Amino acid sequence: MSDVAVLAEEQKDGVALFLPEPYDIVWSLIVLLIIAFFFYRYFMPKFQAIFDERASRIEGGMAKAEQAQLEAEAAKKKYEDQLDNAKIEAAKIRDDARNEASRIVADARTKAEADAAQIAANAQQAIASQKQQAMVSLKGDVGALATALAGKILGAQLADNQVQSHMLDSMIEDIESESASKEK
Amino acid sequence: MDLTGIQELTTSAGDAVRSVVVHASQAATSVCASMSGAEGYSSAHSASGAMVLAADGPHYPTVNEFLPDEILFQGTPFALNRIILIRLVATVVLLLVLGITAKRAKLVPGRWQGAVEWVLEFVRDNIVYQVMGELRGKRYVPMVTTVFLTILVFNLCGIIPGMNMAATATITMPLLFALWCFCQYWIAGIREKGLGAFLKEELFPKGVPGPIYVLLAPIQLLELLIIRPLSLTIRLFANMLSGHITVAVCFAATQWFFIEMHNLAFAPFGVLTFAAGFAMTCFEILVAALQAFIFAILTTAYINLSYPELED
Numbered sequence: 001m002s003d004v005a006v007l008a009e010e011q012k013d014g015v016a017l018f019l020p021e022p023y024d025i026v027w028s029l030i031v032l033l034i035i036a037f038f039f040y041r042y043f044m045p046k047f048q049a050i051f052d053e054r055a056s057r058i059e060g061g062m063a064k065a066e067q068a069q070l071e072a073e074a075a076k077k078k079y080e081d082q083l084d085n086a087k088i089e090a091a092k093i094r095d096d097a098r099n100e101a102s103r104i105v106a107d108a109r110t111k112a113e114a115d116a117a118q119i120a121a122n123a124q125q126a127i128a129s130q131k132q133q134a135m136v137s138l139k140g141d142v143g144a145l146a147t148a149l150a151g152k153i154l155g156a157q158l159a160d161n162q163v164q165s166h167m168l169d170s171m172i173e174d175i176e177s178e179s180a181s182k183e184k
Numbered sequence: 185m186d187l188t189g190i191q192e193l194t195t196s197a198g199d200a201v202r203s204v205v206v207h208a209s210q211a212a213t214s215v216c217a218s219m220s221g222a223e224g225y226s227s228a229h230s231a232s233g234a235m236v237l238a239a240d241g242p243h244y245p246t247v248n249e250f251l252p253d254e255i256l257f258q259g260t261p262f263a264l265n266r267i268i269l270i271r272l273v274a275t276v277v278l279l280l281v282l283g284i285t286a287k288r289a290k291l292v293p294g295r296w297q298g299a300v301e302w303v304l305e306f307v308r309d310n311i312v313y314q315v316m317g318e319l320r321g322k323r324y325v326p327m328v329t330t331v332f333l334t335i336l337v338f339n340l341c342g343i344i345p346g347m348n349m350a351a352t353a354t355i356t357m358p359l360l361f362a363l364w365c366f367c368q369y370w371i372a373g374i375r376e377k378g379l380g381a382f383l384k385e386e387l388f389p390k391g392v393p394g395p396i397y398v399l400l401a402p403i404q405l406l407e408l409l410i411i412r413p414l415s416l417t418i419r420l421f422a423n424m425l426s427g428h429i430t431v432a433v434c435f436a437a438t439q440w441f442f443i444e445m446h447n448l449a450f451a452p453f454g455v456l457t458f459a460a461g462f463a464m465t466c467f468e469i470l471v472a473a474l475q476a477f478i479f480a481i482l483t484t485a486y487i488n489l490s491y492p493e494l495e496d
Contacts, residue, residue: 014247017355017425023254023263024356031275032334032360038279039330046286047304054291 139172146171202430205464209437209457210244242440245432250353250425270341271351278337307332307480315484320491324484327368331361332480335420339472342428343465350424350472358420358479362413365483369412373490382490412486416479423475427468434461 146168256264264272285300293301307329312321335352342350352358373382386408387401434457441454 012248012251016251017247017421020354020356020359021263022261023257023265024268024354025360026261027264027268027271028354028356028360031271032357032364035275035278035334036327036330038283039333040326043282043286044326044329046289047301050289050291051301057291 142172142175143168202426202464202467205460206430206433209433209460242433242436242444244436245429249349249428249432267349267351267354270347270349271338271357273347274337274341274351278334282333303333304329311477311480312484315481316488316491320488321484324368324487327364328480328484331364331483332476335361335479336473336476339420339424339476340469342424342472343431343468348432349428352420353424353428355417355421358417359413361420361479361483362416365416365486366413368483369486369490372487376491416482420475420479423471427464427471431461431464431468434458434464 147164150164150167150171250267252266254263254265255269282300285297289297308321308325311332312325312328315321316324335358338351338357340350341347342353373379373386376382377385387404388397389400389404392400437457438454438461441450441457
């Protein structure tokens with residue numbers, strides 16, 4: 001009943017709902033073409049570009065961060081290597097210095113010892129040679145003196161050389177033993 | 185074809201809701217009318233006296249609202265009527281809003297741009313890529329986005345005060361979208377398989393015993409040529425049509441109960457029908473989005489059917 005009431009007023013045929021009017025087709029087509037053109041040519045590419053750029057920026061940012069991380073790690077490694085090297089070098093330098101010092105000390109000692117020994121040896125040698133010299137000269141002097149003395153005392157008796165020397169020797173021995181006993 | 189006939193065409197659950205609301209409101213008003221002594225209510229109506237009617241019953245919506253008079257350029261192919269005007273305004277608004285959004289689009293989106301991008305990504309990921317996969321779907325993203333956003337905005341005109349009529353509420357607009365989809369799935373089928381192989385696969389699906397093809401092939405052909413585009417068209421059109429009628433019936437009844445009855449005793453009925461109208465308006469927002477979504481996802485699915493089956 002109510003349906004009849006609804007449709008009662010000057011009613012167009014419902015079938016007309018399903019029959020497109022030519023002007024409706026024209027306007028729908030125009031509208032659709034304009035909208036589709038807008039979407040295909042402007043709107044979608046624009047947003048696609050934005051999506052793409054955003055994605056690439058994010059990826060780029062991540063790559064950059066990774067790069068920075070790598071660089072930081074490299075720098076840290078380099079620094080640590082340098083630190084290690086420096087430590088090793090310092091240790092080496094210290095060792096070297098220590099070695100050098102002990103070498104210098106040892107050298108100095110050796111040299112000093114050698115010098116001391118040399119000096120002592122030289123002194124000894126000098127002493128010995130002087131003593132020798134003194135002995136020789138003394139011997140010569142004493143001999144000559146004694147000869148002269150004895151010659152004077154004994155005269156020509158001691159002309160014979162062999163006797164002379166024998167006598168001299170015994171005399172010197174006597175003197176020496178005399179002086180030795182004196183020293184005691 | 186009458187109102188119930190149109191309603192029977194629609195198949196979604198939403199139409200059951202609408203049907204109940206419409207019939208309840210109509211029953212309430214007719215009962216109240218007879219109670220209040222509106223003599224000869226039904227007989228007057230069936231006598232189709234328009235002047236008498238206006239005084240007696242609520243101004244229920246009729247089919248005429250969907251067949252409005254031409255108001256400009258009458259009789260030419262460029263004639264304008266109310267619905268076409270709504271469509272033009274909606275188009276201008278859509279293009280302006282999205283155009284300005286695109287023009288001002290930045291790499292770091294603001295709130296509005298974020299919302300628009302959310303919709304774009306929803307269409308791309310949840311409709312196109314979900315159905316077709318990214319590889320095939322890429323080509324159709326602009327089309328499906330266009331279809332979805334346009335239908336959504338056109339549908340929403342139905343609940344915008346002053347318009348109160350979906351721009352998709354004449355058969356032509358849904359039909360054009362459906363024909364676009366029709367062209368796309370034929371083109372996709374011919375491009376991907378070749379016309380012969382495409383038709384053979386569609387008309388003679390594998391795994392069916394020979395004699396069945398006598399029945400199946402014509403049905404499949406009918407499906408491919410008529411049923412698919414027509415079901416797309418009618419689903420959207422009838423939803424918009426019945427949605428408008430439901431809301432209009434509720435508010436017409438409200439108007440009648442509150443004002444034209446001149447009797448405060450009927451105000452509670454008016455409150456009821458107004459509440460129903462309010463609820464149905466909210467429901468139409470949902471339906472507007474839902475129908476846009478369904479149209480878009482079916483378009484994608486039909487195109488996808490033309491592609492060879494994925495070997496995986």
